[in-house]
Amino acid sequence: MKLSNSGKLPVKTQYFLSVLPVFVVSLVCFSFKNLIGYKIVALILLMTVSVVAMLFEILPVLLAAILSAVIWNFFFIPPLYTFEIGNTEDVLMFLLYFLIALVNAVLTFKIREAEKKARDKEEKEKELKLYNTLLNSLSHELRTPISAILGSVDVLKEGIQKLSSENQAELLNEIEIAANRLNRQVENVLNMSRLESGMLKPKMDWTDMNELVNNAIHKLLPTNHQFIFQNSESLALFKLDSGLTGEIVYNLLHNAVQYTPANSRIEIAVKHQDENCTITVSDNGNGFLAEEIPLVFDKFYRIPNTRTGGSGLGLSIVKGFAEAQNGVVKLENNKTGGASFTIVIPAETSYLNNLKNE
Amino acid sequence: MNKAEILIIDDEPQIRKLLEITLESNGYKVVQAETGKEGVIQAASHPPELILLDIGLPDRSGHEVLKELRQWYNKSIIILSVQNNESDIVTALDNGATDYLSKPFRTAELLARMRSAIRRNQTPNNTTVVDAGDLQINLAARTVKKNNELLKLTSTEFNLISLFACNEGRVLTHRFILKEIWGVGYQTETQYLRVFVGSLRKKIEDNPNNPLHIVTESGVGYRFQ
Numbered sequence: 001m002k003l004s005n006s007g008k009l010p011v012k013t014q015y016f017l018s019v020l021p022v023f024v025v026s027l028v029c030f031s032f033k034n035l036i037g038y039k040i041v042a043l044i045l046l047m048t049v050s051v052v053a054m055l056f057e058i059l060p061v062l063l064a065a066i067l068s069a070v071i072w073n074f075f076f077i078p079p080l081y082t083f084e085i086g087n088t089e090d091v092l093m094f095l096l097y098f099l100i101a102l103v104n105a106v107l108t109f110k111i112r113e114a115e116k117k118a119r120d121k122e123e124k125e126k127e128l129k130l131y132n133t134l135l136n137s138l139s140h141e142l143r144t145p146i147s148a149i150l151g152s153v154d155v156l157k158e159g160i161q162k163l164s165s166e167n168q169a170e171l172l173n174e175i176e177i178a179a180n181r182l183n184r185q186v187e188n189v190l191n192m193s194r195l196e197s198g199m200l201k202p203k204m205d206w207t208d209m210n211e212l213v214n215n216a217i218h219k220l221l222p223t224n225h226q227f228i229f230q231n232s233e234s235l236a237l238f239k240l241d242s243g244l245t246g247e248i249v250y251n252l253l254h255n256a257v258q259y260t261p262a263n264s265r266i267e268i269a270v271k272h273q274d275e276n277c278t279i280t281v282s283d284n285g286n287g288f289l290a291e292e293i294p295l296v297f298d299k300f301y302r303i304p305n306t307r308t309g310g311s312g313l314g315l316s317i318v319k320g321f322a323e324a325q326n327g328v329v330k331l332e333n334n335k336t337g338g339a340s341f342t343i344v345i346p347a348e349t350s351y352l353n354n355l356k357n358e
Numbered sequence: 359m360n361k362a363e364i365l366i367i368d369d370e371p372q373i374r375k376l377l378e379i380t381l382e383s384n385g386y387k388v389v390q391a392e393t394g395k396e397g398v399i400q401a402a403s404h405p406p407e408l409i410l411l412d413i414g415l416p417d418r419s420g421h422e423v424l425k426e427l428r429q430w431y432n433k434s435i436i437i438l439s440v441q442n443n444e445s446d447i448v449t450a451l452d453n454g455a456t457d458y459l460s461k462p463f464r465t466a467e468l469l470a471r472m473r474s475a476i477r478r479n480q481t482p483n484n485t486t487v488v489d490a491g492d493l494q495i496n497l498a499a500r501t502v503k504k505n506n507e508l509l510k511l512t513s514t515e516f517n518l519i520s521l522f523a524c525n526e527g528r529v530l531t532h533r534f535i536l537k538e539i540w541g542v543g544y545q546t547e548t549q550y551l552r553v554f555v556g557s558l559r560k561k562i563e564d565n566p567n568n569p570l571h572i573v574t575e576s577g578v579g580y581r582f583q
Contacts, residue, residue, distance in 0.1 A: 183462055206549040208556060211552075215574065242576060243444065243577050350549045
């Protein structure tokens with residue numbers, strides 16, 4: 001029974017569960033009433049009401065408090081089995097009991113309310129922080145290329161006669177780079193929102209993974225990194241969403257290019273293992289700190305002190321697109337240095353390609 | 359020589375302006391329409407050589423406009439679509455669009471698509487020899503030469519490359535290719551297509567890992583050039 005979540009229990013159940021302990025405790029006390037005396041019973045009942053107050057909402061708790069006072073009066077305060085109270089001391093005690101039980105109930109309830117508020121606030125702050133990270137990284141990632149475009153255009157407009165043709169070409173080139181970067185970021189944001197909306201339905205089709213990987217590599221060329229990928233003639237065709245999987249491979253390669261030193265080796269392998277398509281991208285860069293590994297797939301997470309450029313979306317898209325195809329992602333450091341990303345996606349396979357043609 | 363007339367149906371003034379400048383500076387005559395309705399009227403009153411049709415129009419879906427145009431207009435229609443919307447593109451191609459471009463597109467790409475589409479308007483399909491760079495495909499003799507050397511192709515490979523050659527420069531959807539080569543009932547058997555495109559590439563491409571003749575249009579189909 002999860003009492004801490006009692007706020008979500010139906011009201012009827014709450015009433016029942018607050019009254020029940022009062023009855024049970026009263027019954028137990030009643031059977032030992034000769035041993036413990038009615039004043040101790042009052043303390044035990046107060047304690048019971050306190051416990052109930054920690055678990056349930058205000059009205060059931062008040063009911064329990066009132067009920068316990070009535071039971072105490074009727075069954076324990078002499079004269080027994082009447083609501084009359086014999087001496088003034090007992091009257092005073094009964095009134096005090098009633099007051100303490102009520103105060104107890106109300107105070108405990110208020111403390112719980114305050115706690116809940118604090119928790120909610122904390123959650124909201126967390127959400128706000130995430131939202132701010134998004135805004136910061138997005139506005140930076142989108143505004144930088146926009147600044148480059150506007151700046152270049154301004155210079156070109158102002159002094160097209162003053163500029164050497166090389167400088168003109170360079171500015172045009174800057175505009176092109178910035179526009180491509182902008183396009184890429186917009187695509188990332190769109191991909192992320194496709195994932196968030198839950199509207200992403202993978203379209204499974206036969207996919208030639210050799211082609212898919214080569215395609216991703218060629219999109220990143222030229223680069224000052226070395227890509228190593230051996231086409232495997234005997235590799236099966238996999239039934240995957242080729243668009244999502246292509247995006248996964250491209251993002252992993254792009255990430256490796258961004259965050260490993262120049263001339264690093266980036267090795268890609270695709271295997272058919274246990275009805276899965278297993279894609280590995282490993283590099284000989286600097287690897288990850290152990291405490292970063294669980295965080296890198298989080299939305300907007302960027303490793304502190306890394307180079308600028310990048311929204312922190314790439315790897316979370318990798319994870320999302322793998323999971324959309326019931327796959328998993330894994331990141332570990334290589335023993336020889338650098339890091340390895342492994343994507344495992346369950347997929348139907350076809351070895352039609354290994355049949356001799358016709 | 360009179361200029362080929364191009365009708366642009368797009369609601370974005372910026373895109374229309376850009377297309378107007380690009381196309382006029384490349385020797386085309388440009389007519390513009392802002393809505394699907396206006397586009398259909400324009401096309402009917404003076405049938406252009408080619409139509410550039412945006413799929414996302416404000417008044418009615420570009421798909422509807424396409425279907426309506428295709429009831430009587432038989433020259434080329436190139437669809438402009440947003441990125442990552444393959445199913446939209448495939449639908450449009452199945453409904454008779456000649457080709458597609460996804461925004462943002464580059465000018466060189468646009469002009470190449472247009473040239474190839476206009477060429478198809480003008481030359482009826484009775485050529486027997488198709489030249490594509492280092493490849494020479496003789497449809498009548500059923501031979502393919504690369505750098506003047508005869509290639510050994512299986513009959514399916516040849517059927518595939520001749521289908522591509524007859525539609526040079528134009529994207530063909532998986533369904534279309536499968537139906538043409540393997541027949542009705544095979545339209546979803548893309549694994550055949552992957553295998554034969556793979557083996558064909560090995561024979562005709564300089565670098566099969568970076569194919570220049572048979573280009574994959576992800577989620578849509580293949581383009582031969």
